[in-house]
Amino acid sequence: MSEKVLMKGNEALAEGALRAGCRFFAGYPITPQNEVPEYMSAKMPDRGGAFVQAESETAAVNMIYGAAATGIRSMTSSSSPGISLKQEGISYIAGADLPCLIANVMRGGPGLGNIAAAQADYFQATRGGGHGDYRTFVLAPNSVEEMGNFPKLAYELSEKYRIPALILADGILGQMMEGMSFNFEPVDPKTLKTPDWAIGPAKGREKRMVFSYYLKDGELETALLKREQRYAVVEEKEVLFEERYTDDAEIIIVAYGISSRAALAGIEEARKEGIKVGLFRPITLWPFPYKRICELAQKTKAFLCVEMSRGQMIVDVKLAVNGKIPVYLHSRVGGAMPDGGDIVTAVKSALSGKKEQLSPFNPSECKGGK
């Protein structure tokens, strides 16, 4: 491990992608991710790659579609409203089975929302996001170090399974500075093998085609089911998570990204008071760690989801828990970061049946509507 350098999350993300061998970047400015294209525009030429400031997010993502089809490591980045604009392209890329890297430095929504940090794009990120039946890898860093080190992981997963990879960060991770050290040596793209599906000069070989349509009767169903087999392998093999203090925990906080750090601040405080609380941090949001949460549900009394949304990841936690134990929500939205002290109160409420600092979410009983 090299000495740590003070770096901004967005810059670490951009430098990490370059080190991982990214040689084509197209993007369009939006706060709070502007340092990503800024860094790329300054450094990409020195690495022999191409940077394009596109005329729109839609154009940028379609340039990535083209670049990915040639088999090179490409990237686009944006923040929530811009990522919404890119969804059409992401759907096409997923339909064409191409690997690429997309980063979403999330901000408040819906609509233009605000430019502060949020985690409200969880549903969009983990359910495909665009039209059609597909998934993308979703990696959720919680530090500047992970912002810098995840691009390489994202490319490797993306290429192994031919599934686009998303890094889901937020405005705080993008804007904050911390000590950064890369855990990998820079990748020389020349050493990467050109995939056997990549399009390019076809002299002396069979022609290749990259497309996302299957128009003949039954063809599309066959293609979707075939792709789903890869998804099944991913869900079995590529799940990543982190656990702290879960061994003796009476209640486990589930939180990802920057929320997991707020949770840790609360956990340290609660542990000082003798409350046995643990942290479960999903690192891959797709594939989601259903299995491990299901196991933990058998040894702890309750889960508390801490999210900067009105309850999105909690849906997956509830799917994993399947009604075995209560699942609560503590939530801050619109740019606010959860506070350690509030989380301690929420933990106490969850353990004692009170409601302070807990948000109502999807009661398990048959309630609501007619």
Added chain:
Amino acid sequence: MYQGIRISGFGGQGIVSAGVLLAQAGLTEGKKASWFPSYGAEMRGGTANCSVVIASDEVYTPIVIAPDTVIVMNEPSLSKFEPLLKKGGLLIINSSLVNSKPQRTDIKILNVPCNEIAQKLGNVKVANLVALGAFAAAAQAVGIDAVAKAMKTVFKRATPEMLELNKKALEAGAKSI
């Protein structure tokens, strides 16, 4: 140890760079450090602020809600950040530009005429470093030497003369308390 700092002042006073410098100084000393800017819709002539954490253990939240130290470089920052300070916390006031008096009696207050000291050194732009010098001497979170060393990393394009002036400003700030 844990030290959460908020620095606030006019845009252009070097608030953001002073914060980066502190965080880098923390790293230089082998500690954990984080920095977070206010990047909202700021107004020209309005206030800019940033959060810095220097700690011996893992830093959880980079946004400092209850600071151990607040450095106030202009008038509007005082009323905004004084109430946030922890009980017993340190309030460093740039008395050259802040006329109001702090309200709280449960905190330590240091009045440092940063602009005047900087002007005497020949450049008012180093007022932020005078404040950092006072902070380093009063709070014992990072040493002056570490801040001086960090300047070479943070201000990559600074001339040797500028670095020398910055160092003098740090020392003058430390002496002023």
